[in-house]
Amino acid sequence: MSFTIFLTMFSFALVMSISPGPVNMMIITSSINNGFARTFSFISGATIGFILLLLCIGLGLSKIINTYPDILLYVEIFGFSFIIYLGIKILSSKPSLAVNKNDKINLKFHEGFLLQWLNPKAWIACISVVSMYSSSELFTIFVIIYFFVCYLSLSFWGVLGGKVTRFFDTDFKLRVLNIIMGLILIFCAISMIFVNLLS
Numbered sequence: 177m178s179f180t181i182f183l184t185m186f187s188f189a190l191v192m193s194i195s196p197g198p199v200n201m202m203i204i205t206s207s208i209n210n211g212f213a214r215t216f217s218f219i220s221g222a223t224i225g226f227i228l229l230l231l232c233i234g235l236g237l238s239k240i241i242n243t244y245p246d247i248l249l250y251v252e253i254f255g256f257s258f259i260i261y262l263g264i265k266i267l268s269s270k271p272s273l274a275v276n277k278n279d280k281i282n283l284k285f286h287e288g289f290l291l292q293w294l295n296p297k298a299w300i301a302c303i304s305v306v307s308m309y310s311s312s313e314l315f316t317i318f319v320i321i322y323f324f325v326c327y328l329s330l331s332f333w334g335v336l337g338g339k340v341t342r343f344f345d346t347d348f349k350l351r352v353l354n355i356i357m358g359l360i361l362i363f364c365a366i367s368m369i370f371v372n373l374l375s
Contacts, residue, residue: 181314182321189322192301193329198259198361199291200333205266205357206283207337208344214282215337219330221288226302227323229293233302234315241303248299252369255294259365262287267358296368 194200199222206215233241241247262283292298309315344350 182317185309185318185321186325188305189318189325190329193322193326194332197297198262198295198364199288200330201357201361202262202266202283202291203330203333204337205354207334208341208353209269209350210282211341212331212334212338215334216331217285218283218288219327219334221285221290222292222330223288223323223326225289225292226298226326227319229298230302230305230319230322233299234306234319241299248296251294251299252296255296256365256369258291258294260362262291263358263361263365265358266354266361269354 203215203219203222206218305318306315309318344353
């Protein structure tokens with residue numbers, strides 16, 4: 177494999193993983209509220225969820241999608257609904273500087289995992305990758321590269337959230353942050369619905 181192909185794979189994985197989106201917004205919000213350590217399970221779920229989705233599509237699920245394209249429509253419906261659900265979860269959380277797990281956002285492993293499987297953009301990205309790297313050797317290399325790049329990229333957002341915690345030093349500031357981030361997530365999901373309806 178040439179260095180150019182490696183660089184292309186690395187760049188694609190980095191752009192897809194580190195660019196702002198619903199997953200990264202939830203990670204940074206959770207890290208600000210709870211710290212990096214309590215957000216790491218969600219990061220792990222999102223990373224492993226995407227990698228398993230990529231593997232499944234590469235191992236034949238793409239053929240089923242080509243035969244039954246309506247599958248993506250159902251993924252979109254459930255995906256947008258799930259993003260709205262997580263937005264409401266963040267919006268309605270009760271932030272507190274006191275250590276109380278019941279009052280804080282608690283994003284779990286399975287939510288990160290499900291978010292990737294219900295994310296239409298993740299499906300489209302996986303299908304694109306499978307079409308670009310059709311040989312089993314290149315596909316395997318890309319999956320390995322993506323795993324590490326995704327983990328590091330999502331962890332970057334988690335660490336960043338932990339670092340800016342000092343700016344959110346009151347319950348009021350945390351509450352405002354959660355309201356804004358929750359509304360942005362809901363707005364993103366609704367916007368994607370309208371874009372899909374118009375396309």
